[in-house]
Amino acid sequence: MEIIDRLQYLMKLHNLSASAFADKINVQRSSISHILSGRNKPSLELMQKVLAAFPKVNADWLILGNTSAEPVSIEVKKESTTETILPQEKTNPTPTPTHILGKQVKKVVIFYTDNTFEEIIKS
Numbered sequence: 507m508e509i510i511d512r513l514q515y516l517m518k519l520h521n522l523s524a525s526a527f528a529d530k531i532n533v534q535r536s537s538i539s540h541i542l543s544g545r546n547k548p549s550l551e552l553m554q555k556v557l558a559a560f561p562k563v564n565a566d567w568l569i570l571g572n573t574s575a576e577p578v579s580i581e582v583k584k585e586s587t588t589e590t591i592l593p594q595e596k597t598n599p600t601p602t603p604t605h606i607l608g609k610q611v612k613k614v615v616i617f618y619t620d621n622t623f624e625e626i627i628k629s
Contacts, residue, residue, distance in 0.1 A: 508571070509569070515577070553568065
């Protein structure tokens with residue numbers, strides 16, 4: 507997976523268009539357009555802005571394409587603490603409630619070790 511693919515993956519994961527992604531990381535929209543078209547390569551400054559805007563993204567995965575690193579960590583809030591949970595190897599799924607702490611689950615994304623993913627969207 508190339509760096510452009512990882513950026514596109516991140517955009518898809520957060521349901522962002524190229525323009526919305528550029529706005530979120532505070533860069534010109536044309537910069538993202540040029541990167542996605544292959545005209546330019548992303549700068550270190552741009553990658554730093556991506557990591558600042560998306561703190562749950564693993565820097566090794568985003569910048570280097572390190573396949574041993576998980577792309578994104580998931581945070582689960584518990585009363586007064588926050589615990590970071592990384593997706594684990596595939597196991598038999600355990601049924602879970604569709605709501606946690608009064609919130610409804612809208613979308614679940616499962617990341618596999620071969621860098622593929624699956625989205626489950628509740629309708």
